[in-house]
Each structure stands twice: as C-alpha cells, then as structure tokens.
Amino acid sequence: MDLVALEEIRGLKYRYARTLDLKRWDEFAEVFTEDATANYGTKATSEPLTLEGRDAIVSYMRDALGGNIITVHFCAQPEIEINGDTAAGTWCFEDTVIVPDHRVMIKGSAYYEDSYRRENGVWRISHIGYVRTYELMVSFDDMPSLQLLANRWSEDVPQPQA
Amino acid sequence: MDLVALEEIRGLKYRYARTLDLKRWDEFAEVFTEDATANYGTKATSEPLTLEGRDAIVSYMRDALGGNIITVHFCAQPEIEINGDTAAGTWCFEDTVIVPDHRVMIKGSAYYEDSYRRENGVWRISHIGYVRTYELMVSFDDMPSLQLLANRWSEDVPQPQA
C-alpha cells in the first residue's frame, strides 16, 4: 500500500473542494491535468454537464459560482485504488448551494467517481464525475424566520421577514 | 502505529456506508463477520434495535431501506485503536433519510462505536452500534416549495405544490 500517494491524492481532493468553495480559481486550476474531463449534472432536471479540458472546467465554475453564491462541497469516505501513476477514487459528498438573490437553498449528496494521474511527481485530477444520491431545493419563502447570519461573499445577508 | 491496518479499517467503514446507501446488499454483507452484532435505534422513539449475525443485519437493512427510500450515512472523524487482530473505533456521522412516499425527511447525527476483527488477513465489522446526538423529522408539508430534483432510486420525484 503506497501510503504517501494515498495522502497526496486525498490532499488533492481536499484542495479541489476548498479552492472551489473559496472561489480561488487560479489554485483551483492547478488541481486538474490539462486534459481533465468533468461530468456533473442532475438527471432529473437536465442533461448531465460534460466539460473537456482544465480551462473549460475552470471557466464554467468561475462563471457559475461567482458573486455572492455560497457553495460547500463537503467530501469524505475516500476509497482510493492506486495503480502506478494513475489512480481511481470514490468519495461521498454533501453539497449545499445558497443563492441569496434567488432566495433558494439546494442540498444534496452524491458519490464522486474520479481518476487521478501523476505527472512529474504531482498528482492531479484527470477526470471528475458523480452520480447523485439525491438533490433537493427549497425556497427561503417557506422559512419566514430564516436569517443568513453570515455569508463569506457578502455583507448584505437576507433578514427575517417578520 | 500500524498505518496499513488503519487504512484498511477506514476503507472497511467507507465500504459499509457506500454499499448501504447504494443498496448493494451482497457487497454490504461482505463487510461483516458472520457473528457480527448491531445495535441501532433511537432512545426517544423506540427501544434500541439489536440484530445478531450478519444475515440478520443484512436482511433488516434490505427490507427497511429498499424501494425509493434515500439514505445517506456520512461518516468521518475516525478514532481507531488497533490491538493485534481486533480493533475498536468511534466515528461521527450525519444521516439523512428521505421517504418520498411518506413525504418526510429525517436528519440526525450520532457516534458509532464499532469493533473490528481481522480474519485471514481481512478486516471486518464484528460489532456496530451508535449513540444518537440528535435526530429530527420534518414533513415536506412544511416546505411547499420543496422540489426533490434527483433521487437515485426513482424518476418520479415530488414536485412543488404551488
């Protein structure tokens, strides 16, 4: 068992989640191989989203998740198989997306099915995809008491209606 | 510190959660010793549920969590003590159970208190149990805007009432 590679790949995935949720797009780009592919999306509402190449992935995320949108991709349960300079991994994650301007919150869970490649001694994500266990959306209008006490991306947080 | 055994036991627990939530019952059976015991349940609503033997655990889960029921058992915070071919571990987990037919969602958190045993070089769960920190249930009726955008187990997802 290559324990060091295991730590490196786990660290890579944590960096993916952190730089995505903290909107650090230059560091986010660094977690992918140049030819990385991504397969995101929700069967029930739309065709899965397929992105080809690091630049396409980063551009998509930068455009979709900017502004005051809050995202949390919370990853755990790594099951990693290493095979020389490539590896495959599954992860459970729970995601929270809050769009203050639309007054909605989206919560869900899925299993990532990733591939990794080591180039010049550095592990990167060569493919990322997931299959949703569930995803739900609810409007703030159903929770008139709801207060957004903190939003890292905005001082202007919705206050209760009452 | 036996780092390899540590990785194997963590991987075992992740396989437990994944095969449970993905309803892969044959693989789920493989994570338990034949004489495994389980102790699940919620003090406030019922007597704890005690199951004896791998077959009893798998049968119970297969019957209780089939159909279009969504479950997520999200585990982290492993604290594992290894003692030769046996080990003990605690884990924090958060669980989400959505029963679309009853229009309810259950959320909670607990600490697993597990025992593991290595037989012929393979770690398995010999006892699994937990003590709940909390558990709550809420009806979809309180959130008329709620949309279940994806359910891995059903194309037929509840839509908003309005």
Next chain:
Amino acid sequence: MDLVALEEIRGLKYRYARTLDLKRWDEFAEVFTEDATANYGTKATSEPLTLEGRDAIVSYMRDALGGNIITVHFCAQPEIEINGDTAAGTWCFEDTVIVPDHRVMIKGSAYYEDSYRRENGVWRISHIGYVRTYELMVSFDDMPSLQLLANRWSEDVPQPQA
C-alpha cells in the same frame, strides 16, 4: 512525509470535536496547550470571539454549550503541514446547533485554520480559529411538523404542534 504525526494530528482534531459535542470538558481541556488561543465568531452578527489560554476556552464552551443544547461539529478535509514540532492545518466543517428551549436551529460551514504544537511527544492545539463560509438560523415555528426524535441531553424533546 511524517505519516505518524499526520495521524496523530488528525486524531487530535477528532478528539476536539467529539469531546466538545459530547460535553466531556475534562478531556476537552486536554486537547489544548496551556497557552492556546481561539478565535471564533460570526462577522455578520457580532465581533469575533477571542479567547486566550486553555482555561478560558474550556470555561467559555462549558458555559455556552451546557444543558440540553445539541451541537455537532463535523470536521473533514484535513490539509496539514508539519514542520518539526509545530504544524498548521485547515479543515472544512459543518456545524449544527439546536437550542430546544429557544426552538431554533443554526447550521453553517467554515474553514478551521489551526496551529498545533508537540510537547513531550504529544500534539496539542495551540491555536484554533475559523472563517465562516455561511451560517443560518431558522425557528422551529416555520416547521410545525418538526419532531426532535432524539436529544442525547434530554428526554424532553419538542413534539409536533399539530
């Protein structure tokens, strides 16, 4: 890569979360160096809370989180940098706080930014702090069906209004 120190620091953080959420204050004290500092708080609602010294941290938590208050600090995504006998780490966490007497639930996520120090071979937390990604509060009054099925700290759990 010092794999053993990595395991020890991760275990330390898990002990922090577990002893905090299980209100085991004597064990909780043990995770800190005597001169530990803490920086908690939510920009939107109040000044950040700064605590100096292990005793101040433990006293604050013991006073603030006693009784039947439910807390879950669920930590994952460790990114740890070790430098001899000191280390720095970031962690994503999601927290749930339920105050039955006030009928409110608080949910949020943040990134911990910690420092660790090894004294006489034992790693302890020398600084703990976080920056919130988001935090929200909602009243039970918006969810008349809500049942608290279990609370580790009380037999007396709120029942649905209907």
